[in-house]
Amino acid sequence: MVQRQATSLRRRGPRPLSQRQRRILEFIDTFAEDKGYAPSIRDIVKGCSISSTSVVDYNLRILEREGHLRRDAEVSRGIVRLGQQRRDKLAVPLMGQIAAGQPIPVPAADTWSSLGSVETMEVPRELARGHSDAFALRVKGTSMIDALINDGDIVLMQAAQSASDGDMVAVWLKDEQEVTLKKIFYEGNRVRLQPANSQMQPIYTRPENVEVQGKVLGVIRQM
Amino acid sequence: MVQRQATSLRRRGPRPLSQRQRRILEFIDTFAEDKGYAPSIRDIVKGCSISSTSVVDYNLRILEREGHLRRDAEVSRGIVRLGQQRRDKLAVPLMGQIAAGQPIPVPAADTWSSLGSVETMEVPRELARGHSDAFALRVKGTSMIDALINDGDIVLMQAAQSASDGDMVAVWLKDEQEVTLKKIFYEGNRVRLQPANSQMQPIYTRPENVEVQGKVLGVIRQM
DNA sequence: TGTCACCGAGAACGCTCGTTCTAGCACATT
DNA sequence: AATGTGCTAGAACGAGCGTTCTCGGTGACA
Numbered sequence: 001m002v003q004r005q006a007t008s009l010r011r012r013g014p015r016p017l018s019q020r021q022r023r024i025l026e027f028i029d030t031f032a033e034d035k036g037y038a039p040s041i042r043d044i045v046k047g048c049s050i051s052s053t054s055v056v057d058y059n060l061r062i063l064e065r066e067g068h069l070r071r072d073a074e075v076s077r078g079i080v081r082l083g084q085q086r087r088d089k090l091a092v093p094l095m096g097q098i099a100a101g102q103p104i105p106v107p108a109a110d111t112w113s114s115l116g117s118v119e120t121m122e123v124p125r126e127l128a129r130g131h132s133d134a135f136a137l138r139v140k141g142t143s144m145i146d147a148l149i150n151d152g153d154i155v156l157m158q159a160a161q162s163a164s165d166g167d168m169v170a171v172w173l174k175d176e177q178e179v180t181l182k183k184i185f186y187e188g189n190r191v192r193l194q195p196a197n198s199q200m201q202p203i204y205t206r207p208e209n210v211e212v213q214g215k216v217l218g219v220i221r222q223m
Numbered sequence: 224m225v226q227r228q229a230t231s232l233r234r235r236g237p238r239p240l241s242q243r244q245r246r247i248l249e250f251i252d253t254f255a256e257d258k259g260y261a262p263s264i265r266d267i268v269k270g271c272s273i274s275s276t277s278v279v280d281y282n283l284r285i286l287e288r289e290g291h292l293r294r295d296a297e298v299s300r301g302i303v304r305l306g307q308q309r310r311d312k313l314a315v316p317l318m319g320q321i322a323a324g325q326p327i328p329v330p331a332a333d334t335w336s337s338l339g340s341v342e343t344m345e346v347p348r349e350l351a352r353g354h355s356d357a358f359a360l361r362v363k364g365t366s367m368i369d370a371l372i373n374d375g376d377i378v379l380m381q382a383a384q385s386a387s388d389g390d391m392v393a394v395w396l397k398d399e400q401e402v403t404l405k406k407i408f409y410e411g412n413r414v415r416l417q418p419a420n421s422q423m424q425p426i427y428t429r430p431e432n433v434e435v436q437g438k439v440l441g442v443i444r445q446m
Numbered sequence: 447t448g449t450c451a452c453c454g455a456g457a458a459c460g461c462t463c464g465t466t467c468t469a470g471c472a473c474a475t476t
Numbered sequence: 477a478a479t480g481t482g483c484t485a486g487a488a489c490g491a492g493c494g495t496t497c498t499c500g501g502t503g504a505c506a
Contacts (some may be wrong), residue, residue, distance in 0.1 A: 019482090037261055039233070041462055054483045057465070057485090072258070076463055076492060080259035087254030124346060127445055142421065148371045148418060148444075168446045177300035196373060199366065207299040221371075222350055223391045242455090261492055275455045280495070282453090299462060299493055447506100454501080463495070467488090475480075 017066070021059050023048050025068055028081060038079040098137040098155065098170070098179060101121070123156055127218040131158045133167055146195035147181040148221055155181065155219040168216040174209050181216055244282050246271050246401070248291055253302060261302040319404060321360040321378065321393070346379055351443040354381045359441055369418035370404040372442055378404065379440040391419070391439040397432050404439055 007120050017025070027047045032040040039047065044056045060079070060211035071145055139153045147168075149155065155170075165171045169184050171193065180205070182193035191210050193203040240248070250270045254262040262270065267279045281304070286292050296303035344359055362376045370391075372378065378393075386392045392407050394416065405416035405426070414433050416426040 019476095036299055037295075037298070037374065042463065048485085052487085053464080053487080054466080055484055070259070071464095072260075074464065075260070075492070076263065077260055078464085121347070124344065124443070127443065131498090145371065145420060145422070147370070148369050148373050197368060199368070215373070216446050218446055219442070220347070220350070221442040223439050223441055260498065264495095273454085275457090276494075277456080277496075278454055296496095297461070297494065301494085403450095449505085450503085451504085452498095455499085456485100457496100457498090459496080462491105463493085466489080467487105470485080471483085471499105473481085474477085 010193055017063075018059075020048070020050075021063055024056065024059055025063065025081075028079060029071070031163075032081065038081075039076040040077050062195060097140040111208075119152070123218070123220065127156055127220075131217060134158050143178070144181045146197045146200040148196045149181055150221065150223070154220045156220065157214040158217055160215045161211070163215060165214050170213045172211040172213055173205065174211065175205075179213065184210075184212070240286075240291075243273075247279065247282055247285065248304075251292070251302060255304065260306075261300040263300050282431070289444055299309075320363040333385065344377070346443065350443075351381055354412065354440060357381050366401070367404045368421040369420045371402060371419045372379070375444070377443045377445075379443065380437040381440055382436070383438045384434050385433055386438060393436045393439060395434040395436050396428065398428075402436065407433075407435070 022035070026046055027044060028039055031043060031047065041053045041056045042068060044050065045053055050056055062072060062080070063069050067082060069082055070080045074078075078130055081141050089153065089218075123134075123136070134156055135158075139149055139151060139155060142151050144150075144153075157170065160169070163184050165185050167184055168181060170181055171181055171184065172179050180193070185192040185194060186207070189207070190204050191207050193205065193210070236400070247267055251262055252269060253267055253342050254266060254270065264276045264279045264283070265272065268276055273279055283292070283294060287294050290305060291304045291436070292305055329379075346357075346359070357379055358381075359379050360380055361373055362374060364376060365374050367373075367376075380393065381433050383392070386407050388408050391404060393402055393404055394407065395402050403416070407413040407416060410419060416428065416433070418425065422431075
């Protein structure tokens, strides 16, 4: 098991977690979500393919010292996860607005993971369907109305440079200088952009003119 | 300990809990909230001033049978409380479908509080805006498309018999024998039903023809 | 008066589980 | 080469804990 970390990094600040420690944390979460109570140390042994309880105990001490969980001594299943939002909600950054006249502001990896000051909102976990790097945008204007998206709606997005046929995507149309949300279909030497509203007509354009900016995971509208 | 119940009452239906059983349930909740994990049977013995673990076991069996909690056999602290929502997420019952041809199935108070088998989904608490008796419906068909609601969308509803001007409501149109989602405006001797889509025309009808069935709190669409 | 369902008490059995002790390997430091 | 640190392994101890068995008491019903 080669997962050693440079010692120099450990001297100062909170230490990065080893792969095994991250695995344990993740297992504790999924176990608790699944069963409704915390795993025992031997549950973790089995769930993470570890050979001994002492290894788990050792790593749990570290995780407790680093503030990721709390343990009550001598208490079965006394592990309590700390500092994480509720299991069935996903906190996504609300990046700003999406309007017809400008590209969408894609989060630059470190923009909000280090700097935690961006507004976030919680969405049902089912909406994101496993995409943990999702982000949200508030729609400005009614230019997306043929995609059944109104002024003020919130779209849950995932950054992407390409898409598959039928995906609902945010595309930047270079000629028109605007973004729009449409279902995308690649048809040989042209691209069909199909509104979600069946009563509306699709847009046909050249492949060079479209630039996929992200996939739409869902829409939330508050009345 | 005088807490005996009339035997005749026990024969049918869900039995009322004894004082001791209510005490145990309450203790489980406060313990879990306080510590972050479920109490052991001996914790309950101490916390409820009971003299034996078998008494707790006996009552826990009853509580499990009555659906107040779930127990995993042979698992320490394997008690999981059921039927109570967490504080900062909102679990709403997914009542079924809403289609144009039929009224919405309003939850009849006891329909899902006793019978716990209905599907539930979790929504962002902001969406419900304080309405804790909200419920959800899956939209069937594209008849609501002028309200920017598509086939498969989920609408978060609150039962209501009346509405204020500008509310987005589900109304049952008696003459047309269908439900639709519109913004409602009372204009003297007529009612204006305005689609959310500004490109669509409003419907005007007689007040007697409309029957408000619920307010729309929000819309969730999953791609 | 006897039977039965309901309920509580006490004790013992045996698995569950946290803890701890010893040992060993890899790598860095001195 | 000697020492220290980070980490993994295996095993055993002992307390925690769910389960179950026996015994007793109370009230309802016939």
